Amino acid sequence: MTNAKQIRQVFKPLMERHDDLVHLGAGYLWLRPVRHVALRVLIERSSHKDMCTPQWTMVKTFIPGVDLTVSIGQAGYLMPPESAPVPHWIWSDPTIVAALISAIETEALPRLRAIDSLQAFQALYADNPFYRRDQWPENRMIVDIALGDLDEARILCESLEPEIRENRYPDDPWFQKRRRKVLAVAEPLFANDRAALAEILHGWEADNIRGTKIEPYWEPTPFPLETAPG
Template identity: 35%
Template structure:
């Protein structure tokens, strides 16, 4: 049984992981899957984070503005208030200032928190993402 699992991991899972080298690669991969609410480009909640990570602060601010002003499906009362507040409060001030280092720190904090929730084996292979916003002017 372990041999079968390992063979599938090596033949199916690892090639997918190895093909994802950038945020745009990840977005392209996820958008090929039949997962609801995964349109990062148009989704205000995830889009604000994605565009901030890419270094496209203007688009990230526009997405954040939709959240701040309740013009998003995410702002329906009782639906996702904690998630919206997390993005608005966590990313908003850094985006407002155009503080790329603070944006990268917030994204890294969220990434690390997400990894901490996964099974322990993932922490051993995880490497922090180098966000393009850190390299942009």
């Protein structure tokens, strides 16, 4: 299984060369500042002691209840070079550290740095069929609210409300978690109360980040909801 020393061999030179990178433990290398989309490089451990799975990952910081230290979010995999002895990243390959650093610098970091706004993150879904929006409609609704697309958010909310308001599954924790998301925003959404919606989103983001190792690198910023024409 990949260990902390192996990960540091890759991340330490990257941090020395790029002042917008920070390693906060585990297998994540974060781009700073952290805003509405957390951008990371992940060297994911494998059950096979000699293998790892490097990828670049993006996770929204304002979805309520997300654990930013473990949630991978949307991800893209980094492939080993054609010269690698096997079509996998293996630590027994003496060239792996240099190859990983190169792949991260030439593939992962440019992709991540291009995601400089929530709009840029969302544009990936329109421009590339490889990426998908969150499948759960309540999360899609929250993203639409954050983007200021309240008409689309209301359509999604209307499709969810009967099931949610009737509380059809009162003993199902997963359903109750979904229900809380919808009920938190339904009233201000239909009232077109952008200020109240923004306050809710900022609160969710703060709850996810405050008190964690990420907080010193967090930069709260307005949502498109707050800057787009009403």
